[in-house]
Structures are given as structure tokens and as C-alpha cells.
Amino acid sequence: MADARLALVRFRNPCRQTLESLMIEAAGLTKRYGTTLAVDDLSFSVPPGHVTGFLGPNGAGKSTTMRLILGLDAPASGSVTVSGQPYAAYRRPLFQAGALLEAKAFHGGRSARNHLLCLALSNGISPARVDKVLELVGLGSVARKRAGGFSLGMSQRLGIAAALLGDPPVLMLDEPVNGLDPEGVRWIRTLLKALAAEGRTVLLSSHLMSEMSLTADRLIIIGRGRLIAQTTVQDFLAAGSGGYVRVRSPQASALADLLTARGAAVARQAGHTLSITGASCDAIGEIARQNGFTLQELSEHQASLEERYMEFTGDSVDYRAAGGALAPGRN
């Protein structure tokens, strides 16, 4: 189903470059609003072929960074390029990068189709393409309705349609799943993964960790405008204090004493349940067998992205980078 729809994305892009060179590259980006440092010496790169998650608490500078990438705001210092050039240097930038910044950024009195047509015409994109992207995002049936009456979810889809107009190799979406229903969330996850699989560069900001862990395979984490980490989701999860083994047993207390004696850390929880770190499932199972304990549950838990993120950023009040390995080039 999703694949059939994706076929519509295919569109001859006259500005298409070799995919290897397509990416977003920021170097020392700094942006000040009055006395507030919104973005502070931020350097990162977003490689093609991946969905890169842009994570950070509200006010961390994610949206500001996206505006800087698009040349909407001018940095106090530093630079950022899209496929090797500043975004604003492109004459038909919709073919280079598509962006969704705010969901409701349209004139409420204009129809969905006219809104897209106004943007498309400026880049010489045909009305036929407008109809195609409207179908692609599932707004075909309401294309001629006033966009002002759209729900938040429909507005997000309209914003995504605008980003896809030029079939760009680079996509930037700021909180695209806000307001989408579960079907919509699933749709955009499939879409973004498929676009990345085609070799495109996808930068996706969100503060919904669970969604991010399902969609993104790389992460850029910022806090207070500074880079905290630039890594893959896998490495990020693995580098944390990580998982634990959960055990439920009627002899929980005796088992806990035995495991503690062997150097494992055991946290006792309600209902004869233990959370154990420092011992593997195999080892715990063997100890239980040797001592004739009954095990009602023995399961391994990996830290979720959310837990890992909280562990990583929550401790340090000022979000200072915790480890050299995760924040190359900073100390």
C-alpha cells in the first residue's frame, strides 16, 4: 500500500546530483536573539541515506537550527550548507531541499491545492506535480477545500506535501508527527524510511522518543543550543548503563541475597520482582536451577531511547557533553 503510493514520489529532478554529496553540513553555527544564545557553536553533518533524528528538549534550538539551514535566519557566525552550497544560493531551492517548519503556516482562506500551487509556481513546478503530492499525502479529496478548516494532522500532511514538491534529495521536518493519528504516524514513518532508503538525506526533529527510536537510525542531540551527541541510535543505546534483567520468583529474597553475594546489583521491587544488573540471564537461570528456585519470569530489558536520553541529559543541568566519544571535537 505504502509502496504503491511512494511510486508517486518519482519525479524527474533536473538538479539531482550524485547522492554521495548530498547532505547538510553545519560548522560553528551560532545564533543570538538579544542576549539569549539560541544556537551555540553548533557543528554537525547529516549524511544521506539515513533518517537522522534531531533531538533536544523544547527550546534547545532545533527549530532555530532548521531556520538557519534554510537561510531564513542569519547566523551570528558559522555557516551551513545543503549539498555543498548555502541554501539561499539556489535558484530553485525546492529541488534541493524540502522543509516542514510549522504545520499551520498557510493562509487559511486558500485551498490546499492553491497553497501548494503558489509555492510550486515560484520554482517552475507544474500543477500536475501539485496534484501528485496531494494524492501522495492523502489530501486528494480535500485539495480544493479551504486549508483553514484543516485539522492539525491534515495541516501536517499539507506541510509534508509542500516539502515533497520538488522531489528534493534533502528533507527537513520539524515535529512532523504532532497531531497525526496512529495511521498517520505510521505512514510518515514508512515514508521517511523509504525516502532515506532511496539515498535521500532526512533530518527529523521530534521530542517524541518512542517515535524517534522507531524512525531514526542516527541522532543529533542538542541542549541549550549546543551539540551534546552525534551518533547512531544503536551506539547511543549501547553506550548507556543499558539493560537489566528482570526476575520474578516466590524466593525472590533468597535469590537476591545469593546474587548480591556474587557481585550483582539487585533492586528489589514489589511483587517478588527483582531488577538485576551485573549478571546475565544465563547466569541467573543457572543459579536458580542449582538452588531449586522457581522462576516465574526471567527477561532481559534494554534501556529505551527515552531512558537513555534522560540518563544522558537529565543529570547535567546545563546539558554539558558527557563523554568525548559521543561528542567528537568538543570537550
Add this chain to the structure above:
Amino acid sequence: MEAETTPQISYRPLQHFGDVLRSEYCKLRSVRSTFWALSAAVAFNVAAAALLAIFLPGHLSAHDKATIDSTRLSLGGMHLSQVAIGLLGVLVITSEYGSGMIRATLAAVPQRRLMLAAKMTVFAAAAGITGILASFAAYFTFQAFLPARDALRTALSDPGVLRAVAGGGLYLAVLGLFGLGLGAILRSSAAAVAALFGALFVPQLIVTLLPASWQDTVSPYLPMQAGAAVFSVRHEAHTLAAWAGFGVFCLYAAAALGTAYALINHRDA
């Protein structure tokens, strides 16, 4: 990463401007406020001309009729239609800032001055055509409703009449551009509307507080007084000649648009 030479399709500036023009025309025609504002401008002009032609002749003495500027009288609806056109000029740009659409616009056309020039061109054409239409409609309505052989009657072939009627349309177009310029500077509908109508009506009130000799020196150069010269046939000692007055009025609009043009590349969107 080394910046590879980008295989851009060959760049043709005129074609680019044409694309942006089409985009701005699409924006203008796809919102209802455009239709309402332009219709209102015509309707105010025509309605006022009809009412003036029906009720005024009975109240004027023969001397009044001989000295009054009958052509300007027929354009009495301009007081209202200028509000409609001025509002539209402001909204053409501030509605984009108000909704956030401006960021989508500038992401599609990072050449901000090109976008502003296209917006100006499209609006000027729409306002100019509508203004001239409204002006001629008012003139002919006025003539049609006047009693036969009334002394207020004029012909387009009379000296200055054709220029004044066409000038009414030009006045409306330039007034709208003045609003567009203020809108682009202030980026807020409320602020720009206040500034536009403040600039038109307030100086007139302030000038009345000045000594009489100063009034005669200053008032011809106030925006509305200067602009009104182009749709007047009779010029008094202390008003500017038609095109001189229109030129001064254009300078106000040009100052606003020039400031907007200078600022737009230096501000965060």
C-alpha cells in the same frame, strides 16, 4: 566536504522572475479578501458618484456649480475606496507574516528582493487596473445621474478631465503600494494599517494647528493632499500641480518600498 560544482540548469533571470510573478499572482487571486477589496473599491466609487449626482445639484447655487471641481466631486467615493485598496496592499504582505507562510515563501524563493518586486508588480497591476476601472465607472455614473444640462456636467474632452479620472486610478494603485511598503517594513497587519491611515489622515489634523502661512507651505506636500492633485481639475494657489503632486505622493510610496527593499535581506524571517 568539498563543494562540488553544482550542475544547475542554466539560469535565466527573466524566466525566474516570471516564475515568481506567477506564484505571486496565484497568491493574490486565490484569497477572497482580494476579490472583496477590489469589488469594494469599485462599489464605493460608483455608489458615492450616484448619490452625489442625485442629491448634490439641488443644494448648490449657480455660483457654487461654476466654481466647484465637478470631476473631483464625481470621485468622492475615493475616500472609501482608498481604504479598501490600502488595506489590500497591507494584507498582501502582512498576511504572510501573520500566518507564517512567509517562511514557506522565502524557503521557495530565497531571493527576497525578487519576491518583493514580484509582489509589488502583481499588486500594482491589479490595483492599477481596478483603480482606473473604479475611477471611470464613478465618472460615468456621476454624469449619468446628473440632471440634463446641469452645470456640473463635464466631458472627458474638457481640459484636465481625462487626466483627473485616470489619475484617480493611479492614486489608488500608488496608495496600495504605499500600504504594501509599510506592511513589508512593519510585518504586522494592525501596525501597518495604523501607519498607513495615520500617514494619510493625521498630518492633515496636525497642520491645522500651525499658523496659516505655514499651513499653505506644508499642506500641499502631505501625502493625501499631494496625491489628490492628480485627480483634481482645478488647482488652487497653494496646491501642487497635478503631476508634481502625484510625484510627491509617489515619493512617499517609494520611500516605504525602498526601506522595505533595503531591510528585507537583513532581517530574520
